[in-house]
Amino acid sequence: MAKYITYENSGVSINANDAMVNKIKSSVQNTFGPRVIDLHGGFAGLFRVDYDEKLFKKNYKTPVLVACTDGVGTKVLLARDMKKFDTLGDDLVAMSVNDMLVLGAEPLFFLDYLGIDKLAPAKVAQLVESIATACKTADCALIGGETAEMPDVYRKNDFDMAGFAVGIVEKDRIIDGSKVEPGDIVLGLASNGLHSNGFSLARTICFKNLKLKPSDKIAALDNNTIGSALLEPTRIYVRSIIKLLSQYKVKQIVHAMAHITGGGIVGNLPRILPADCDAVIDKSKWQKQPIFDFLQKSGPVEEAEMFRTFNMGIGFVLVVSPDFANSVTAKLTKYGETVYNIGTIRKGSKKVILK
């Protein structure tokens, strides 16, 4: 008998894929609302706009679709080293949905792409289940995904993930920063830690330079392990922000928002400032997680570089009308956020001034 070569020989496991798909089916279907149309074995995910049926929380007159894509950077490597895959879903979903939130959009659905060395059903299922759980937190449906087994691209145990989110916003209510004016108050919402940015720097400091292991307990981190302090999942701000915006339907109280990702406050806040405004941010106004001081001292890293690379304890920023700063703070606090009044807007040139 001739020795035939098969697709499975060449490194792609079709049975493992079927096993994985069965494992994740119920977690994924658990994210479906009444607007998802479930075609078994279908080629694509289907989501009804349902313009006529008013299933939407708001009644959209001129709906605009909002789409975002992002990954979680080298946080995947830390998860790999810690063999802990049940929180990366929060990171992946958060990175995209928090971005669309900036425009005032509510998430509708999400899709994930996972590139991986070897399709280990248990590990992939853990990743996809964590994505499904995070989609529930972000009130969006996980309507599609792709897992690509590529042993020649990804090294043993390595993988990468990308997320795609689509949301919707009423055209006249898109928050684009154009209403920001001098005197506005800048509110900061606490992050959970590093979220999903700056991991190349953090890993270099902790594991290459200090030669720590993820399981090492650190006194300066309240005896937490360095691994768990770094892996803390990205906060999903969807419910509190969407609920807040629904309270102010007539007046636009929230003039701008920013998701604090790579580039930090100094890199992200200017993206939504008008050309003639600066934001003056008072660093003493909030409490940041001890991980940031630990990284800064351990590097050492200049403070300015810290603020350019990490969120420094503030994961999401709102610029609000001064008359409403207290009521916005009260509402967001009630919805579970930790809110700090971190600065003000003044005349300037689209910069962030840290003081």
Added chain:
Amino acid sequence: MAKYITYENSGVSINANDAMVNKIKSSVQNTFGPRVIDLHGGFAGLFRVDYDEKLFKKNYKTPVLVACTDGVGTKVLLARDMKKFDTLGDDLVAMSVNDMLVLGAEPLFFLDYLGIDKLAPAKVAQLVESIATACKTADCALIGGETAEMPDVYRKNDFDMAGFAVGIVEKDRIIDGSKVEPGDIVLGLASNGLHSNGFSLARTICFKNLKLKPSDKIAALDNNTIGSALLEPTRIYVRSIIKLLSQYKVKQIVHAMAHITGGGIVGNLPRILPADCDAVIDKSKWQKQPIFDFLQKSGPVEEAEMFRTFNMGIGFVLVVSPDFANSVTAKLTKYGETVYNIGTIRKGSKKVILK
């Protein structure tokens, strides 16, 4: 002066990213139609549904959004070895838009994710420009993307790409295969070659077993190089299929479609067959590219395995009402497709029978 560690030291080049973004700006904006809202430096891509303004080719009563995600598999490794990055965009866009086409949906917009070892602006720009060009071919806007530089995940010169497409279809006109019945004709549209599936097997055969170099000319491939025969870009069927569907607005002539990807005709066609129908496919009815015979003989690979792994020359399949098979064939031929009558539907159990 203390030696500070920076984000750039740790392997992430912020300036290279700015250079790349400037390079690709015009190609990307070139894909924007009037429905894209361009927010400079925005956190997300914006696309007007424009339900009220009838900018759509069709007037949607109950619009359903259709979303797909896919990568191009280990075809990226071949492109890397050949240092040729200007056709992968076709592959990436095709993999998602051809999938949504199956439902009768027209593509609206696309986003890309690129994970890469090092942000080489010229290379990344070439990749993103090829994605933008392919988006034009697929009549969709490239409204977002992410390039993640991850030297610790991707080996030198390695990268991976994921694409994400959103389209729209009128709810009552979703093509889901439920109208397929015995007697229907199966039409096959010629592929351009391997498209984006089966590359782990093809690479094993050509480069590991035969020890060919991509630049080696092969007599059996009309003296083409093995590299260029394999890298031939995936065909985008959007324009011809959307144009065809717009010709049959009252009657549903096209009962089902399938995008022939991983799993081949035998794996993909059953996905849209009713439980009581088989498709009988006559392999002698079309001409396939010489690359398939070359791979089969060189492996050697069993014919059944070839049909489970590769598209074998047919990239897209339509199941049509027998009365209209000739007129569909004529129209698609006029729109530039090579169309073969490759089989019929008969009573059965959701299988493909190759004869």
